[in-house]
Amino acid sequence: MSKTLVWVEHDNASIKDATLSAVSAASQLGEVHLLVAGSDCAAVADAAAGIAGVGKVHLADDAAYANALVENVAPLIVSLMDSHDAFVAPATSNGKNIAPRVAALLDVAQVSEILSVEGPKTFTRPTYAGNAIAVVESSDAKLVVTVRGTAFAKAEATGGSASIEAITSTGDAGLSSFVSAEIAKSERPELTAAKIIVSGGRALRDGDTFEAMIFPLADKLGAAVGASRAAVDAGYVPNDYQVGQTGKIVAPEVYVAIGISGAIQHLAGMKDSKTIVAINKDEDAPIFQIADIGLIADLFNAVPELTGKL
Template identity: 60%
Template sequence: MLASGFKSAGLMARRGLAASAQARMASTLVLAEHAEGAIADSTLSVVSAAKAIGGDVTVLVAGADAAKIAEQAAKIDGVSSVLAAGDAAYDHGIAENITALLQSVQDSKSFSHILFAASNDGKNIMPRLGAKLDVQPVSDILEVLGEDTFKRPMYAGNAIATVKSSDSVKLASVRITNFDKAAAEGGSASVEEVSGPGDAGKTTWVADEVAKSDRPELTTADKIVSGGRGLKNGENFEMLYTLADKLGGGAVGASRAAVDAGYVPNELQIGQTGKIVAPGLYIAVGISGAIQHLAGMKDAKTIVCINKDPEAPIFQVSDIGLEADLFKAVPEMIEKL
């Protein structure tokens, strides 16, 4: 019995060591997004998702100013190491060039997971890398349930699927509104310079047209006033800007219908094919509530709608609904605020 007990204890110890080794096997590479010399908030959220997976977290910074950005990335809480690829070929997020860099890094480092923000860049690069590595990406994850198991939306967010990846490398894009930002300070990761193939010669950057605004970015704003086709023209959106100001500097968004009608530029579009937001307060003005739009904003903590059609689907997801003419209701709100 004594020998058996020692044998059992030894077996349990070996299993414990095996489980511990397996836990250490997870190693996640996060592709950093940055602009104007600073790490983007989206990267902090992706790092949080990587930390939920477990294991070491490595951040890859690419571009001409990679060394400067890498210093910031090294301070992010939870980051174990930073790779800096200082080549101008990786500026402007050219997908072909970044994909080749990621493939090169993966060949040499063999990460178990590679994560992206579910942004325009992430959506452009991740499928290309999946094809190169012959693995199936998992898009727009909402929650990490384990090293290989995630929750993600389906059918414009009307269903949440739990998916398990059996690929040797897990590629996933992260819905940043569902993950808290990792602390930008507190880490002390090592920085390593890496190189890649450089310019793939398939795409040439010509120019960036970036809309400048003093208002908060839609994906990070805590208060959003959004307008739809019910506003009838772009000039009437000025009411929404005034209302957003009255709320303390909120952001202004729009439905796809308003964007397609030319009322506002497409960087304001919220929805399945636009931006995904989760503010504390979302005010939908003259928006009917099509499924495509609801997919982008229904995670808001408080939803208020103003619509004169009582049958509009937006009322079904709203916490507060005002059945009224927006051209009367919005000026009254502005006056009272």
């Protein structure tokens, strides 16, 4: 039976939801093994062992892996690939950073952001900003795959009883060092894990107006806040709010698009949402073509009224 190694996305304390979707995809390729690489991350390995469907957890606990520097992590993954047929990573910032380097070291072609597993080496993946779905088949001996989390159901986080195996660290490659990270903190749900998202576009004019219109509505709904690329580029909100092909891919239960016209780049990041609500005064805006509920109205009147009635 083939064996698949899955990169566990974590913060050295808890597992990120993106890992659970990657496990679901990997389970269709064969026996699932997880790799937990970090510093003082035994608690993460314990949680990983409890994920349903996992056969083994490889634990590499070393300060060199504390911040998932790809120059240190990739050699570790490659050292495990002799006993694994595929490497799978969630298509997160870390996953997109690690997988290409692993593929290069293995001298194989990466299959990026798969949407489904069609066979042992056959997958579907989006192209042309999601307007076309390609069926691709790898001819390489080893697979390196990233998984679009919104396309796969999350594996159960409990119920498993995998064994944990400590593995030898490959150490610090000496090619890079972690300097610092500025992490945006918010009491709202994480954008990629939120069940409800309220997003604003360029029509909101400026950062103060964006905050005044979008934040109160999001707070009433218990929602995360997103934005179009145009709003981010205009400086209304930071980059980590961006939803779209070059931002974050989301698929919440409810996605509220306010003052967003619906450019292809944005639609590629949110069109898998279960229910899409659009508010825009332009009745010809492309967003209405995919919206389940559309309100043709001036957002500066409609949003405060909606917020007031919640």
